[in-house]
Amino acid sequence: MPELPEVETIARGLRRAIVGAQILAVEVRKPKMAQAPAGLDFSAALRGECIEAVERRAKYVVIALGSGRRLLTSLRMTGRLVVQAPGERDFPATYVVLDLSDGRRLAFADTRTFGRMRLIEPNEAWDAEIGPEPLERAFTGERFGAILAKRRTPIKALLLDQRRVAGIGNIYACESLWLAGIRPSRPAGSLRGPARERLRRSIIDVLERAIEMRGTTVDDYVDAEGLKGGFQNALAVYGRLGEGCLRCGSPIRRTVIAGRGTWWCGQCQR
DNA sequence: CCGTTGCCCTGCCAGC
DNA sequence: TGCTGGCAGGGCAACG
Incomplete structure (x- = not known):
């Protein structure tokens, strides 16, 4: 994907x-x-x-x-x-x-x-509705704060919404929330201070590591040369239902948020 | 405006 | 063995 x-x-x-x-x-x-x-x-x-x-x-x-x-x-x-x-x-x-x-x-x-x-067409503003790129400088703590403020939607649903932040899909939403230790169903606007900053840094960290490993191949993805990625071996939660959390050992759970499968640790994501 | 749900589409796999 | 139903999900339209 x-x-x-x-x-x-x-x-x-x-x-x-x-x-x-x-x-x-x-x-x-x-x-x-x-x-x-x-x-x-x-x-x-x-x-x-x-x-x-x-x-x-x-x-x-x-x-x-x-x-x-x-x-x-x-x-x-x-x-x-x-x-x-x-x-x-x-x-x-x-x-x-x-x-x-x-x-x-x-x-x-x-x-x-x-x-x-x-x-x-040359002058068409095709990406006007798409949110900031998370790996660019403009994705500051202040900007992220403004995006989350007062939103009651689950943080996982917000991360998947391309109008809020660009490029995050189901795999990296799950992985970023696990790394930050944040429960996917938490209302976006309830994240403030250190938790919000932890999530912002986790998004950047997960995306950068995944790029270094040339992406995640779950079943179909290949790059422009037809080669598979490597980050599927580094996934902490995505697709790991029932397996032990890499941080605390308790079994990974699966729920549905915004119509998407959501894998997370009930013990260390709060 | 905001947030949620359903649809598109095919391959895979668990269950009978 | 062969069939069936459910699931996978990004982006968009429709809905309340």
């Missing part, structure tokens, strides 16, 4: 691989997965574009194009964005293929077809 660390890993891999390449041809095999602004044809608009940069914003891979347009990719749960050598076989469920000038291909595959590519 690509979240911030996985998307960051993919974006870094793509940056090395495809910046400077030109898009020669585009094949869309499932039209709903390749969206363009009104009046534009996705394939025709991309044909001939140069790839100038690859960035990440929240859980989106952002490919900056010569025209000033941008190609966004949202991988959702099972999406893959992989660079393939000439003649290499398709991944299963490959739905959009960009043929590059050097013969390689950028393939977008997704078994569950929840993922999307979306072409964005």
Whole structure:
């Protein structure tokens, strides 16, 4: 499930691989997965574009194009964005293929077809509603405090809300709350002082360590080279129902918050 | 405005 | 063995 660390890993891999390449041809095999602004044809608009940069914003891979347009990719749960050598076989469920000038291909595959590519006009403020990047300087204690203040929603639900903080998904929400020793159901606004600062630092720490280990592969995730991540071996709570807490030994519990499975330690998360 | 619920979609797996 | 139902979940729409 690509979240911030996985998307960051993919974006870094793509940056090395495809910046400077030109898009020669585009094949869309499932039209709903390749969206363009009104009046534009996705394939025709991309044909001939140069790839100038690859960035990440929240859980989106952002490919900056010569025209000033941008190609966004949202991988959702099972999406893959992989660079393939000439003649290499398709991944299963490959739905959009960009043929590059050097013969390689950028393939977008997704078994569950929840993922999307979306072409964005140069001046479109597509990320106006998305919250601050937790690994940037602007994610200060003061800013985090303002985001949590007076919110009665469970802190776990708030962390998953991309309008509040960018890039955190279910795995890293669970892991950050465990590291900070905070119960996932706690009202966001009840976190103040040291607990709130512990959570902010835990979010940053967990995301940075996960990026170092090239993300978490639970089942599907692979990076731009098709390689699995390593952080699944460092998970403290996610998916560990009934196993011992790494801090206190009591069994990890599972509940549902905001419609998502939530793993946590009833003993040391308060 | 705010917060919650349901839907999209397929693969996997426990249970019968 | 083969089927079925439940679960996995990011982002969005609909609802109260």
